[in-house]
Amino acid sequence: MSTPTTETTAVPRTEGTVADIPRGRPVGALRIGLSRGWMEIRSFGREWESVVFTFSLPTLILIMFAAIFDGMFDMGMPAVDYYLPGIIAMGLMSVSFQTLGTAIAAERDHGALRRVRGTPMPPSSYFIGKTVLIMFLASGQLILLLGVAALFFDASLPTDASSWATIVWVFALGTVGCALLGIAVSSLARSAQAASAVVVVPFLVLQFTSGIFVPVMALPDWVLTGASLFPLLWMAQGMRAGFFPDAMAEMERNGAWDLHMVAIALGAWCVVGLVVTLATFRWKTRKDG
Amino acid sequence: MSGTVIEVEGLTKRYGDNDAVAGIDLSVPRGEVFSFLGPNGAGKTTTVEILEGFRTRTGGSARVLGRDPGTAGADWRARIGIVWQKETMVPKLPVRDVVRHFAGYYPLAHDPDEVVEMVGLAEKAKAMPDSLSGGQRRRLDVALGIIGRPELLFLDEPTTGFDPRARREFWELIQGLAREGTTIVLTTHYLEEAEFLADRVCVIAAGRIRALDTPASLGGRASAQATVAWSEEGARREVRTEEPTRTVAELSARFPGEIPELSVHRPTLEEIYLGMIEDAHVPEETAV
Numbered sequence: 001m002s003t004p005t006t007e008t009t010a011v012p013r014t015e016g017t018v019a020d021i022p023r024g025r026p027v028g029a030l031r032i033g034l035s036r037g038w039m040e041i042r043s044f045g046r047e048w049e050s051v052v053f054t055f056s057l058p059t060l061i062l063i064m065f066a067a068i069f070d071g072m073f074d075m076g077m078p079a080v081d082y083y084l085p086g087i088i089a090m091g092l093m094s095v096s097f098q099t100l101g102t103a104i105a106a107e108r109d110h111g112a113l114r115r116v117r118g119t120p121m122p123p124s125s126y127f128i129g130k131t132v133l134i135m136f137l138a139s140g141q142l143i144l145l146l147g148v149a150a151l152f153f154d155a156s157l158p159t160d161a162s163s164w165a166t167i168v169w170v171f172a173l174g175t176v177g178c179a180l181l182g183i184a185v186s187s188l189a190r191s192a193q194a195a196s197a198v199v200v201v202p203f204l205v206l207q208f209t210s211g212i213f214v215p216v217m218a219l220p221d222w223v224l225t226g227a228s229l230f231p232l233l234w235m236a237q238g239m240r241a242g243f244f245p246d247a248m249a250e251m252e253r254n255g256a257w258d259l260h261m262v263a264i265a266l267g268a269w270c271v272v273g274l275v276v277t278l279a280t281f282r283w284k285t286r287k288d289g
Numbered sequence: 290m291s292g293t294v295i296e297v298e299g300l301t302k303r304y305g306d307n308d309a310v311a312g313i314d315l316s317v318p319r320g321e322v323f324s325f326l327g328p329n330g331a332g333k334t335t336t337v338e339i340l341e342g343f344r345t346r347t348g349g350s351a352r353v354l355g356r357d358p359g360t361a362g363a364d365w366r367a368r369i370g371i372v373w374q375k376e377t378m379v380p381k382l383p384v385r386d387v388v389r390h391f392a393g394y395y396p397l398a399h400d401p402d403e404v405v406e407m408v409g410l411a412e413k414a415k416a417m418p419d420s421l422s423g424g425q426r427r428r429l430d431v432a433l434g435i436i437g438r439p440e441l442l443f444l445d446e447p448t449t450g451f452d453p454r455a456r457r458e459f460w461e462l463i464q465g466l467a468r469e470g471t472t473i474v475l476t477t478h479y480l481e482e483a484e485f486l487a488d489r490v491c492v493i494a495a496g497r498i499r500a501l502d503t504p505a506s507l508g509g510r511a512s513a514q515a516t517v518a519w520s521e522e523g524a525r526r527e528v529r530t531e532e533p534t535r536t537v538a539e540l541s542a543r544f545p546g547e548i549p550e551l552s553v554h555r556p557t558l559e560e561i562y563l564g565m566i567e568d569a570h571v572p573e574e575t576a577v
Contacts, residue, residue, distance in 0.1 A: 018470045019319065019368075019440045024396040026363045035393045043381040046417075111377030118341060118371035119394045119437070120363040288344065 033125035037132025058091030066153045080153035085239035086212040095137040100182030105195030117283045138175045170238030173266040180273025187280040206232045231269045238262040294472045299349035309335045311496035324487035325476040332496040333476040370439030385414040395437030408432045424455040494566040520549040
């Protein structure tokens with residue numbers, strides 16, 4: 001049998017042949033993390049089910065709403081403009097919270113986490129890789145929704161820099177907060193199958209209670225109070241602040257965009273999500289002791 | 290560099306009221322192929338996973354490559370390789386890309402293409418992992434275990450589910466690694482696998498070591514008593530003796546011609562092994 005290297009040919013078993021080769025420094029966390037990010041993006045592209053269902057569902061909903069609801073109710077604007085901010089918020093939560101919550105539970109259940117823990121990969125590299133993946137997916141989600149809205153439905157997108165600045169910081173803060181929440185939720189699930197229930201059901205409930213499909217004005221106060229404990233309501237409100245004309249602020253709960261509250265709520269979710277993730281993240285399943 | 294790769298004293302692991310590992314002492318020198326042999330639930334995997342730094346231990350001390358596996362870091366992990374017993378998911382990428390990706394974790398990795406070749410997956414280099422057969426999938430696990438050029442390789446029941454030819458090829462691969470000086474810790478419940486590969490076999494049952502020796506002298510096999518049996522007055526007679534030749538000579542003097550239904554039997558390795566683990570049935574669930 002051929003041996004894999006030129007410097008270690010088949011020698012009789014002696015004192016540590018392999019051990020005598022100097023190993024140098026461990027590979028850096030950032031380098032492995034970026035390599036993982038690229039690997040995650042490539043393998044995500046291979047998962048057709050999740051690409052089709054998870055990634056394009058918000059776009060599908062936008063297309064249906066824009067086509068069906070247009071002119072049906074008095075929204076004061078075309079349906080595509082009305083629904084776009086909320087569906088962007090939902091799409092961002094989908095690619096961060098839902099993708100990570102189910103994917104990490106599956107990786108834990110099927111030993112992918114165990115495998116990487118048996119390598120010199122620093123734990124931070126794993127999260128760097130996930131960050132790269134989520135930022136890639138979130139940017140793709142935003143571009144896809146904006147592109148479909150603008151190209152097929154002639155949506156009126158903001159033209160001033162300050163609106164776009166709002167959209168960008170709500171995008172970043174909301175995606176990070178939801179991603180951390182997704183990682184935390186993955187640890188709650190006992191198995192990969194359980195994870196999809198633990199992730200999908202609360203997400204669905206939040207979509208109906210956070211002003212994505214049903215306008216905030218139409219929701220009972222107690223529903224809004226409940227939903228305001230979670231990030232989706234604030235992401236949607238922040239996105240509306242960015243996309244809608246200022247006059248629309250009176251349709252909000254307090255008659256104002258309350259961007260400081262959006263920032264505080266999403267910032268708080270980032271902090272809480274990080275703390276909960278650090279406290280609960282497990283490389284093993286419960287059986288692994 | 291120390292000549293001892295693994296040093297374990299009084300190792301225990303307790304789950305509730307069950308001692309999965311009930312006090313194990315052993316020492317593995319550099320370059321040895323060391324095999325844990327035992328039934329399901331014996332404590333093999335628990336012991337090995339403690340040595341891999343994956344499980345915590347309840348008591349005792351363990352040193353692997355000079356470090357406590359419970360606290361050792363990335364530089365230590367770069368020197369070991371692990372082939373897990375359980376199915377472990379790999380990224381959904383072609384085989385060679387998966388191996389290439391993991392090579393990037395190690396400071397002294399093998400060439401990924403050479404490793405793919407070495408484990409016999411060259412023809413499948415562009416195939417997706419979920420299209421591989423069970424045996425091929427296991428070879429990919431081995432490729433990922435050795436890609437970092439480990440000084441110490443853990444193989445946890447690597448050939449379960451292999452057909453005889455695949456198992457034989459796999460054994461040759463492991464022998465090749467051993468010739469390069471890799472210390473190998475192999476757990477198996479196949480007796481012939483331990484006998485073929487291992488320098489020393491550690492029979493383990495109910496969390497304790499039942500025997501620890503070379504395959505040839507395991508359980509005092511070389512000097513074990515033989516059983517001489519024959520028929521006399523319509524009944525079967527048996528004598529266990531360390532001098533079967535003398536017994537046969539005596540019988541030969543007693544009987545005029547042939548000794549009726551004479552047989553001389555020395556225990557096979559399998560019989561010795563089964564005798565060792567006989568009293569140690571434990572529930573399956575501790576095998577994980």
